[in-house]
Amino acid sequence: MEAPRPLAGGRATYGGRATEWSRAIRDGRALRRAPVQVYGLRPLPADVSAPSPLPWLAAVCALFVILQVALVAPGSGLGWDETVYASQVSRHAPPAFFSAPRARGITYLIAPVTELTSSPTVLRIVLALLSGAGLLGALWIWRRLLPTRVLALGGALFATLWITLYYAPQAMPNPWSAYATLAAVGCFLRAVRDRTDRRARVMLPLAVAVVALMRPPDAVWLVLALAAAALVVPRWRRPALVLLLVAGLLLGGADWIVEAYTRYGGLFARLHRAAEIQGGIGWNLAVEDQIRSLDGVGLCRPCDVPWTHPVTAAWWFTLPVLFLGGALAAVRAKRPATALLPGAVAVVMAVPYLFLIDYAAPRFLLPSYALLALPVADCLCRLIARGGRLRPLATLLVAVALLGHLAIQGAVLTGNTARNRHMRQDFRAVATALHGLGVRPPCTLSGENAVQIAYYTGCFSRQIGGPDASITPEGLLAEAARRPVALLVPPRTAPPAFARAWHPAPLSGATRFRGYRAYLAPVPKAPKRAAR
Incomplete structure (x- = not known):
């Protein structure tokens, strides 16, 4: 038998073959399969000096939460879309009309909070905390694809846009669609880079499902883009990923699809109505x-x-x-x-x-x-x-540009939050005025800004026209026979014919609604008791 020949490092071979393979098998140590590398998705080089991503990403997301709680949450009120979503699961007000384009994902997210309290501030703080966790989870998925410094700076750039800071603590689906979209693209890249990355394959349809649950149209475009990448790019060709994408779309959109058949007469009927509401x-x-x-x-x-x-x-x-x-x-x-x-x-x-x-x-x-x-x-x-x-000069220029950018974003955010706080005060003033006029729950409001005012008043909101049309004039008159009904009319606008005989009352005390009138339907007469 040929004597073993020494190799560099002290290993020996028999006939030029390293004995470490046979020893590994003999000792029962399975060789780990190397990940399948795809062009353009090489693994990050090992660098013992590179910072761990978790502290940096956690710091960015913690600052994101702090800014929301400090700048947006205090004193802010619910906007129009928020009142629609929140009223579906609120004890404070009856559900507003839920139009065809909307999806119920955000209502499921806020339901535990609205079940316990009607405070907008509490809702804002809870959503701010959840938003920080959502952004952290989305960025964490990318840790195997991008350096920590890129992820931390990218998260900070997105988190400091006034749009992100303003809407992240609101009961709105768009920020959640953004977090889940970022997560889905990261999972896709990890899945095509390494076929053994099971976590990426599991999280990919789940991320798509979250997008579909929050914003079905966003999910459709996301799936189209990623499916095209999985079929067109030769080195990414993974038909199984297309099935996962479609499965996530169906899973998240199931609620919207079922509701299309139960309330709108079918999927295409709902899509047609949604397109009409959006102006075509x-x-x-x-x-x-x-x-x-x-x-x-x-x-x-x-x-x-x-x-x-x-x-x-x-x-x-x-x-x-x-x-x-x-x-x-x-x-x-x-x-x-x-x-x-x-x-x-x-x-x-x-x-x-x-x-x-x-x-x-x-x-x-x-x-x-x-x-x-x-x-x-x-x-x-x-x-x-x-x-x-x-690079000192480049660092200085970038720092100055970013500071200017942040100043502009902060100015826009400050203006929006100030208007929101004034809006809340005006809506509460109108609600107090309507209560003083006898419009108390159970009651119905219609007309200009009725959706938001109804939420603050505790009334139903029913519109006879527009995207939220949910009742006819005859139906509104029938409502007036059972409960207090008020029609809100802006300045220099005549009421519709069916309400001209109703009693007009000015809505004073609210800057936003100065000159508005509430036309009050005749008070329903209590049924006479039969004489004994």
């Missing part, structure tokens, strides 16, 4: 509307408001340039997929809100902003450091 789905260039809405406009419909502060959109115009810089940085780091796929999915998910509807709301693009934040952070990290060393 078709070619509508809403890019300028989205840019204008960055001035602090919650809903730009119609978007004919003056654009008084164009500087609020400066970051929006620099976003494509910074993304390209992030893509170049990812290419140089030999992981281009970590920038190109988030960028592609962000564009796909922004398409309906930029080109298919004729109005704008800045919260619609939160999923796209969450995805683009990571390549932008990659670009900034590349600018300020190279070869592990900071």
Whole structure:
């Protein structure tokens, strides 16, 4: 038998073969299968000096929560959409009309809170804590794909947008769609990089299901983008991932689909009604509307408001340039997929809100902003450091630019929260005035701003027209025969014919509603008791 030949490091071979393989088998130590590496998704290099991602990401998300609780939660009230969602599970007010485009995911999330209290501040604080956890979970999924510094900076950039800070503690589905979208793209990249990453394959459909539960249209566009990537890119071709994506879409959208058949006569009937409420789905260039809405406009419909502060959109115009810089940085780091796929999915998910509807709301693009934040952070990290060393001049310029950006975001946020607090005071004043006029639960309100005022008053809200049309004039008259009914009419507007004989009463004491009148239906007469 051939004598063993020594190798470097003291190992011996027989016939040129290392004995460590046979020893591993003999000792019962199974060799771990190496992950399947895909071009553009190389694993991060081992670096014992690299910081652990958890403390940094936790610090970013903790600051995110603190800013929400300190700047947004105190004294703020529920907006129009929030009152619709909250009223579905609130003991304080009866459920408002739930229109076809809406999904009930956010109502399930807030149900435990509204079951215990009607305080908007408590709801804000709970949602702020949950938002911090949601962002942390989404960023944590990316820890195997991007360096800690990129994840921390990307999370901070997204968390400090006024749109994120303003809507994260609200009972709105858009932030949750953003967190879940970011998580889904990260799970997808991990799954195509390493076929043995079982956690990624399990979390991928769950993340898609959360998006579908919160915002079904967002989930459809997300699944289309990721499924195309799984089928078109040769080295990512994983038909099984397409099945997981579709399964997540069906799982999260099941509630919406079932409700379509129980309330609207079928899925296509609900889709048709949803399109009608949104003004029709078709070619509508809403890019300028989205840019204008960055001035602090919650809903730009119609978007004919003056654009008084164009500087609020400066970051929006620099976003494509910074993304390209992030893509170049990812290419140089030999992981281009970590920038190109988030960028592609962000564009796909922004398409309906930029080109298919004729109005704008800045919260619609939160999923796209969450995805683009990571390549932008990659670009900034590349600018300020190279070869592990900071570049002083570049660091100074980036720091100054970021401070200016944060100042603008803070100014817009401050203005929005101040308006929200004044809104809450006005709604509470109107509710007090209506109570003084005898409009007390059980009661029904209709007309201008009836949905929000009804929530604060504890009444039903029923509209005879518009996107929330849920009753006819005859039906409203029938309501007036059973309970107090008031029709809210703005200044210089005549009431509809069926309410002209009703008693008008001014709604004084509220700045927002100065000049408004409440037309009160005749008080229902109590039935006469039969004489004995």
